[in-house]
Amino acid sequence: MLAPPPPRYFAHRGGGTLAPENTLAGIRLAARLGYRAVEFDVMLSGSGTPVLIHDETLERTTNGSGAVATTDDAALFALDAGGEPPPRFAQAVRLCGEFGLLANVEVKPASGFERQTAQRVAAEVRADWLASPLLFSSFSRTALQVLQAEIPDLPRAWLLAALPDDWRAEARRLGVVALHLDLALVTPALVRECAGLGLAVRAYTLQTPALADYLFGIGVAGVFVDPLDRFLPQALADRS
Numbered sequence: 137m138l139a140p141p142p143p144r145y146f147a148h149r150g151g152g153t154l155a156p157e158n159t160l161a162g163i164r165l166a167a168r169l170g171y172r173a174v175e176f177d178v179m180l181s182g183s184g185t186p187v188l189i190h191d192e193t194l195e196r197t198t199n200g201s202g203a204v205a206t207t208d209d210a211a212l213f214a215l216d217a218g219g220e221p222p223p224r225f226a227q228a229v230r231l232c233g234e235f236g237l238l239a240n241v242e243v244k245p246a247s248g249f250e251r252q253t254a255q256r257v258a259a260e261v262r263a264d265w266l267a268s269p270l271l272f273s274s275f276s277r278t279a280l281q282v283l284q285a286e287i288p289d290l291p292r293a294w295l296l297a298a299l300p301d302d303w304r305a306e307a308r309r310l311g312v313v314a315l316h317l318d319l320a321l322v323t324p325a326l327v328r329e330c331a332g333l334g335l336a337v338r339a340y341t342l343q344t345p346a347l348a349d350y351l352f353g354i355g356v357a358g359v360f361v362d363p364l365d366r367f368l369p370q371a372l373a374d375r376s
């Protein structure tokens with residue numbers, strides 16, 4: 137569960153732009169700098185193992201090629217994702233626990249694997265990580281629905297790059313506690329309306345501290361940041 141209030145600054149993709157994305161090194165860096173929360177992306181390998189990676193294909197962030205969903209564990213964990221293999225979800229959660237970091241687990245299924253990805257993540261959480269500080273999020277309504285059914289007591293946020301007409305009803309149906317919104321969607325009126333609906337708002341992805349100050353001023357609860365060093369010492373002061 138989240139001990140209220142949760143941290144406001146989330147290091148995006150582990151170490152933001154200061155480390156290879158979605159790596160254990162990035163998470164360590166965020167912790168070392170004083171961050172109390174990190175966000176990372178989780179997808180299934182071809183063997184069905186939840187791993188940290190953003191893209192459906194390997195080219196951009198590893199020395200491999202092809203689809204993550206068709207690469208088995210033996211091949212995937214032999215790759216270089218920036219000085220280390222792509223981390224397993226379990227390794228990342230364990231490391232966050234060691235550092236006392238809140239982990240925002242973005243369930244990022246490859247297309248067609250929405251249900252399966254959320255099921256596998258939920259199964260690992262139920263087996264080992266139920267007591268860990270975890271906040272789940274996803275762009276996928278299906279994934280959120282599966283998480284709601286499988287691990288209902290752990291908080292979920294709905295990621296949106298655009299606001300669909302049915303967002304209010306869907307947020308209620310999915311039982312999310314927050315909307316994680318593209319910066320371009322965030323307005324004072326929307327943040328107020330969300331507050332009235334009991335929804336926190338967090339915004340992705342920030343490059344400048346001045347913008348964070350503005351967003352907190354209009355009631356935004358949290359921000360996902362890329363250049364981690366530019367948000368110091370604010371992120372360091374982000375202590376409850």
Ligand code: G3P
Nearest residue numbers: 175177242295316340360
């Ligand atoms: O969870 C916030 C942010 O990570 C969503 O966008 O593409 O960086 O995963 P993306």
Ligand code: MG
Nearest residue numbers: 175176177242
């Ligand atoms: Mg993400």
